[in-house]
Amino acid sequence: MNWNELLRLPATLLAILAAIILIVALVQLLTARQHVHDHRPFAAAAHSLLMLIFVVLAVLIGALAMSLRGYRFLSEEIPVVQIDSRILTPQRWALTLTWPDGATRQVMLAGDDFQVDAIVLKWKLPAMLAGLPPLYRLDRISGRYDDASQEMTAPRTVIDFSQAGQGDLMDLKKQWPDWLPEVDTVFGSAAFLPLVDGGHYSVELMHTGALVARPDDVTQQRIGQPLGD
Known part of the structure; x- marks a missing residue:
């Protein structure tokens, strides 16, 4: 094996x-x-x-x-989560998160945008040549305000998705770096998009380790000027 x-x-x-x-x-x-x-x-x-x-x-x-535990395999572009948004009051949102296995979760966010963060672990070349795939772990989703000054004073909402426990590879790399010499780097990747009422978004992870958030066509029209693909 x-x-x-x-x-x-x-x-x-x-x-x-x-x-x-x-x-x-x-x-x-x-x-x-x-x-x-x-x-x-x-x-x-x-x-x-x-x-x-x-x-x-x-x-x-x-x-x-x-x-x-909590890691998934990053060998190609893969779906991370689907997000459906519903407005409650201005800058208050109810989101339905749907994972590729069909599991769902309801969360409440404050802000103008949602932001999804993941942790990616990449190996050095010898380990990669041996077939060891990069790994990722979905870390959190948070609300984000368009106005930077409001970001400093308005209520913040952060939903933790970390499933790692004791012995997590990232923590082991920090505590005993010499024990995991084949780990090249552990880094964070994030993506955000504006929230609209009735919006539907797809979040995927590219093989480079970058998170990409994309609205569907109807949501894109409601957002207006695209922020970039």
Whole structure:
């Protein structure tokens, strides 16, 4: 199994694999104890060594499962989220977020625009040649005001989408940079568009790591002058 195939396994499957390996390590421990009772020290030592190898392997796979939680794979342009907007009062919006798997979430934002942020992790050339794909994690969506002075004084709304926990790759890179030498860079990418009543937007992530937000044709007409594709 190459790196690309390994990373495409869901984190839950990796956790299950780690648990199975721990069970195998336990079997090796019990076998080693039996050999000790039978006065077979060399066989006991061999099974003890196998137990240690399986324990280390289980820990590494478990750590990988925790590190990959919340990340998705960035090998091509992929849809991140669909956004439908409805105005409540001036500069107050109800948004319906729809993910590619069909899951939805309702959020409230204040401002004139929405902004989506993601965290992208890219590998150095040797790891990329080995098939290790770039990763991304959707981080947050926030409201944004067109007037910079209002941005400093008006109410701010930020919805956190971070799913990373302890052992997240980004945190590990900050705390122990020498442990992850193949990580080239971790950077943020963001995109924003004006909100309109009845608007529909698609947010995608390009293979370069850049987020792109696009309104549909009807929404574009309501926005008026395009801000750029």
